[in-house]
Amino acid sequence: TQLLEQSPQFLSIQEGENLTVYCNSSSVFSSLQWYRQEPGEGPVLLVTVVTGGEVKKLKRLTFQFGDARKDSSLHITAAQPGDTGLYLCAGDNSGNTPLVFGKGTRLSVIA
């Protein structure tokens, strides 16, 4: 069974701070997706990374896929209260099975 470990599990920071959350596995994934879930809603896709070493930016969010395609990181610059939510990474095993989800990082940005 492929597992995705996310760290930290909880993170509470002040508005304006930078942060990085991690998604690690001992398995190789063909691609990796990041979702954000806000309170009372379902997860929504933020980005998909496919190539080892790939970096994608979404405004203040920077996503990186590890060279070996086993891990990924999400860096948020100048966090804002609107970034608060549960960040989930999900790995794709070449489309033959459903995405494998990590347990998530719960981020709270305090104004």
Place this chain on the structure above:
Amino acid sequence: DTAVSQTPKYLVTQMGNDKSIKCEQNLGHDTMYWYKQDSKKFLKIMFSYNNKELIINETVPNRFSPKSPDKAHLNLHINSLELGDSAVYFCASSLGQGNTIYFGEGSWLTVV
């Protein structure tokens, strides 16, 4: 227009009752799912259907029975509800296995 819609959004019921949650997607996707998210926010897949056929059935009690009348609908019926069934249940869909998953807003089930 909601892409993946599920009803009811909130459900409070007594132990031992039988209840159903309905789900519909208007994205034309072939694959639909049911996920369970517990109080710790762990998202676990329960079932995966592809073109109305069951593909994945993770270890869930057989009190949970999904039904897919057509590929746009995947309903979840739960018999003899237990306290431990209290959770948020998400319906979702995707083009195929491994593609981007579109989630519904969740159905918050509380068993008392």
